[in-house]
Amino acid sequence: MQKEVTIYDIAERLGVTASTVSRGLNNSPRVTKKTRDEIHKTATEMGYQHNTIASNLRKRQTKTIGVIVHRLDSYFITCVLTGIEKIINKAHYDILIMNSAESGVREVANAKSLLNKRVDGVIVSLALNTKNIDHFTPFLDRKIPVIFFDRVMPEVNCTKVIIDNFSSGYEATAHLIAGGRKRIAHITADLQRNVYKERFLGYKRALNDNGIIYKEKLVKICNAEKSEIVEAVEQLLKQKPDAFFVMNDFSAAICIQVLHKKGFKVPEDIAVMGFNNDILGDLVVPKLSTLDYPGELMGEIAATELINQMSLKHNRENIVDKTIVIPSEIIIRESTLKLNP
Structure with missing residues (x-):
């Protein structure tokens, strides 16, 4: 099996430090344009692949959001997911979609799975028989934003996106x-x-x-x-x-x-x-x-709210309690x- 190329291999080839290679790959202004170009060229020639997962974990983020929906065979949910994807992709996040299939038990398992995957935020529409949202408490305790849409619990201290x-x-x-x-x-x-x-x-x-x-x-x-x-x-x-x-x-x-x-x-x-x-x-x-x-609009608004709240993650007050009502006709x-x- 061929050995994976690292920034240390590139540094050895070019006769520079690994930190210089790292900065060059990230287009840091601390590295001259000529050196940056040489680093990118050499990285391509050597078949270097940037380890996005490791990089994000060092930054204590995964650039991933979780979405839990109550069913996937729904035109409305498809529209919502389209709206979410439109916003999330622009922000360069990946999406993990979970389907509770109208089961509160499965929804709990979905939430645990997303927590274990260390998602940066969650968007949720509750299952039909969900009794409480205790399974989302670990996210809130860790100041991971949770946005509820469509099916919500009004008394929950989170952002909710609904129609009247x-x-x-x-x-x-x-x-x-x-x-x-x-x-x-x-x-x-x-x-x-x-x-x-x-x-x-x-x-x-x-x-x-x-x-x-x-x-x-x-x-x-x-x-x-x-x-x-x-x-x-x-x-x-x-x-x-x-x-x-x-x-x-x-x-x-x-x-x-x-x-x-x-x-x-x-x-x-x-x-x-x-x-x-x-x-x-x-x-x-x-x-x-x-x-x-308006499912697509609901998805766009929920995703925009999530992105805004994730950007405030170092602010301990990033969990916002508000209800956004979208017009329907x-x-x-x-x-x-x-x-x-």
């Missing part, structure tokens, strides 16, 4: 009511997660503000698995709804499919409102009304067209 889920839930429901709907079913996920709890509360408030009595039988809580969504729709149809407000666009598309199979016309018989502005919303028939969830398509009077 309450207002979005309210606006979606109010739109359906304005279209003549009065028995609006709501399919959602575990209400301990902020996103679903806030949308649910917005749904209830919109009903109340429009003189419609909230009926618990018109609400189903389930996971976003196809079989559970199909069962939820079938169960809710027994309550004779005239509209569905569904947790995400994938689930809303399944809802439309079930309704068609049952002989219902959308939106003539039953309107359907999704959430997230998934690309499939513009492909299903009828096209799906939804709430835009309703997108009206065919699935919620207003009923004819």
Whole structure:
């Protein structure tokens, strides 16, 4: 096996000190341009490869950030990762992506793995059944910035990037009511997660503000698995709804499919409102009304906040407690067209 070329080998070849070679490779102004050029030329000829990992560890950083997401098969998460990557790459950091797959236990393991890999910062969207964030305490104790996005715990002393889920839930429901709907079913996920709890509360408030009595039988809580969504729709149809407000666009598309199979016309018989502005919303028939969830922008903002906080790592007050709310807007398509009077 060929011996790895070191800065000492280059120094011996050129008749200079190893420290001069190190400074030259890093383009230090303490080394003349002529010497720097000779060092770079010789390093290339000898096949020298800079050990970035060792260099970063000496600086007590790995130039790596960890990202923990609740699932990877999601258009929204894909958009968020695109936004994160755009910012992180510009800052010359690498990314380690972990998938909790909606498991709090797996999320704990993800966090431990990232800690062992000595990442410089973490961006997280919590799993559906995560009860607390004790597994992120070691990062906070070490002043490693942690940014939460989308699914967060409001009481946590960290930066959180979200949309106004309450207002979005309210606006979606109010739109359906304005279209003549009065028995609006709501399919959602575990209400301990902020996103679903806030949308649910917005749904209830919109009903109340429009003189419609909230009926618990018109609400189903389930996971976003196809079989559970199909069962939820079938169960809710027994309550004779005239509209569905569904947790995400994938689930809303399944809802439309079930309704068609049952002989219902959308939106003539039953309107359907999704959430997230998934690309499939513009492909299903009828096209799906939804709430835009600007995932790429959310990723860019979360990554920018993380970079800013990592740059303050020598400042013991680098953990910032603030909530950044990104605007969201309703997108009206065919699935919620207003009923004819």
